[in-house]
Amino acid sequence: MSFEVTRxxxxxxxxxxxxxxxxxxxxxxxxxxxxNxxxxxxxxxxxxxxxxxxKxxxxxSSAQVLAPLQEPSPALLAILGEDRSGVYPLLSSDPPVHTRVRSLVSKALAGPRLASARSSRAWKARSRSRS
Incomplete structure (x- = not known):
């Protein structure tokens, strides 16, 4: 049996x-x-x-491994200046930083925001694929 390692x-x-x-x-x-x-x-x-x-x-480790998929806009770059270290703290950090940021993000996405997301096309596509 062979396995595909690159795709x-x-x-x-x-x-x-x-x-x-x-x-x-x-x-x-x-x-x-x-x-990939x-x-x-x-x-x-x-x-x-x-x-x-x-686990x-x-x-x-996720620390410092995720580059942005697209370059930040000029407006965002003006706000950030030279320090871009905080742009992707959830995706490119390890515990305990990841745990703290995830907790804050989870609270922000609860309730009405989640209900709004459930009406999106992506959510509906996911629901269809599971039925």
Whole structure:
């Protein structure tokens, strides 16, 4: 048996952007841990593998590994100045910083904001794929 270790795909363009779940299902089945050279990073798609990764920040650190997918706007750059260290604190940090920021973000996204998100196209696509 052979396993695919490298695979190029872009989950941020159509049709994956509108409905990413068929791609995620294919990755779980055919390439559950795969390096994507287009993004220069590893993708882990099975729940048990993801759980193992997030519980081991020493071996699987997120610190300083995520570059922005697009350059910040001139307005944002003017606000940030030279210090861009706080732009992606949730995605590119490890505990305890990640834990603190996640707690704040979770509170901000609760209640009415979550209800609004559930009416979005992405949420509806996810619901369809699970039925």
């Amino acid at each position: 190029a795909f872009n989950h941020l363009v159509s049709p994956h952007l509108e409905d990413p779940y068929p791609l995620f299902e294919e990755l779980r089945r055919e390439a559950p841990v795969v390096f 050279p287009s993004f220069g990073m590893w993708f882990v798609s099975r729940h048990e593998d993801v759980a193992a990764v997030v 081991d920040p020493v071996r699987f």
